[in-house]
Amino acid sequence: MGERGGPIVGKGGESIPDEEWERFLRDAEAGAEGAPEEPSARARMVARRLREESGPPEPWRGHRPVRRRGGKGWYVAGLLVAVALVVVALAPGWVAGWFGGGDGGGEGAPLGVESARPDQPPPTAAAAAGPTLEQPFRGSPAARWADGTAGIGVPEARATGWMSKGQVARALEKTRDFLAASSLDPAVLRGERPGKAIASINPHQRDVRDYLAAAFRAPSRENDPLLLFSRFDAAEVRLAGDVVKTRGRITYREGRLGAVEVTTDVTYVYPVVRAAAGSDEVVRTIVRREVVMSWDDPEKVVTEPGTFSLVSYKGDTTNGGCDTFTGYFAPEFGAERATSRPEDGPAVDPYDRSTSVGTRVREGGDAGCGTATRS
Template identity: 55%
Template sequence: MGAGTEPEGSSRSDEEWERFLRESVAGTADAPKEPSARARDVAKRLRSEPDRGPEPWRAYTPARPKRRTGWYVAGLAASLVLLVLAFVPGLAGGLFGGADTSPPTAETERPTQAPPVEAAQRPTADEPFRGSPAVNWASGAAGITVPKAGRTGWMSAAEVGRALTRSRDFLVASALDRGVLRGERPEKAIALINPYQKDVQTLLKTAFRTPSEKYDPLLLFSRFQPSRAHLVGDVVKTRGRLTYEEGEQGALQVTADVTFVYPVTRADASDADGDDADGGDDAVSEDDEIVRTIVRRELVMSWDDPDKVITEPGTFSIVSYKYDMTNGGCGAPTGYFTPPFGTAPQTDGSVTEVDPYDRSAPLGRPESAEDECGRATRS
């Protein structure tokens, strides 16, 4: 080995050896340092734990959700209930303990069944329709559905529309007018009837003077005797419809099928609270008995072609009329409805039971029961 050379196989110079020795004594930034006591403790703890593999860079491991089986089942059940109610809204009342207060859709054709039975509740002065299907019905003329007008017989569509409006006006003037309901003569309604129809004019002239089975104003008009009964509140509930078709000799034939619900109380009960001098409706106390008189009417009106039938413009001829009534009195006709205040209903099977809210069947009782006073199964 010559002077200034490294052992065989080494290529380091004398300068490099001197720098290496100098740095070994002084130390450098890259030189390894003895770990601190805290670092030794951490290293010892890590060696004692099982190896879980390398941790990814910027990794986020979300916490595993706890199982909430009870809440999941309850939420699923609630969703199913809401889905059923969406398709069958009438079930809401039964499920949640209250009556279904949503108004029914307008009646455009004869229903297929009677309305559901409401929970038995006593009517009050503030809620005279409580406990009956009428509580959700429309009020007054709003409950009478008028169909879309189209050309029929001798009338154009516009003329049919006016005739339908006047047909409904007759129902309002004959069965909803406040004065008529208090016993006044129905002048507005009479003005819409063909004055040349002799049999009907005979009825009108006789019925108000000497009511009888044949000539009874109740056949066409709703009236209460002010000395016996007063209406409760300002609302009469209605449900029904008008339909039309071409009649004889090209006439427009309009059929009305409407149910009217009148809440009334004793006149003497109202008088105790102070009777109005003009015969108006009086205040009703919570203790007063309230009876609902329910009347379903079917009236067929013919708007005749004046070139073929003698008639007055703007009037109709009556083809037929009939009505069914419950809680309106029995016995000899008086020209007024006479609600049965304070009368216990008969339950011995001697009377015909009638559901006055069932509009699914044609109007009229069986022939064997025509002379009987029917008992309402609900009011």
């Protein structure tokens, strides 16, 4: 299943066959000669970032055991690469009382682009009907969010580290292109391999290289492609329409060795239905990812033009499957939820962007599958 999908795309946009990609992975084991440093997990940079955060440090590539799945809705608190949380939402009818007007119910004018972390979650109000094929975001705060990359705030560029103002502007543009290629591309959402997104990642990062190869060959808890890419099994589900709602922002600062360190924090809302013809029950899979990347100085770090090095990536997902590692999101519909066993994990609002992903997992501790308060 990990080999299914589109080809890897090279820097010029041309397709790279899978066998050439595998050969590249083998040939690249020796790295590039003559460069001062080869990026790996960029452990020292991650360590510095973690020292600046409150709470216990989180490993870049580790995980906490996930409890057996169960319950009407699930929230997985675990560390996978940096951390992965998985939540499966309650049936819309059970939580209809939490939806309504204002930001929580889809009423009112569209929201402006997010420029800073909000200080509270979107409000909830009176009851509203759930999603339909015609209105897949009804009853959700996402009804007021922008479509696609329009919902991702990009800051003004300024000279930073080794980059000029113009170079920073291009790095920010390429960063948003990566988010689109990894989480919004229609072919990738249908389950194809995210070749264009992979081509944006520095191929000289040995640990990331190994993770990507394993994630698509044999997805597992340790090597889950959904930590970076949004994919659904086209044989099981399809998008309800062609719109994905987003809300988030990009920030940057000078990083290690004069690099430009860019942080992306974006929530994506995917309305889906079963793949079978005539299906009309709409559910939503909600994914929030925080990806930190480093646009490195090629005179100090082994890199390729137009690529970035991954520093860390964290995420939490609602209604994407709990403790399942197939390489695809597995949203549940009414029939599955009706037979699920209640779970005693923490209650989580997937639309709450007032705290970081790291803070959320620390507060969740080792709790396994919990309940999403709304979908």
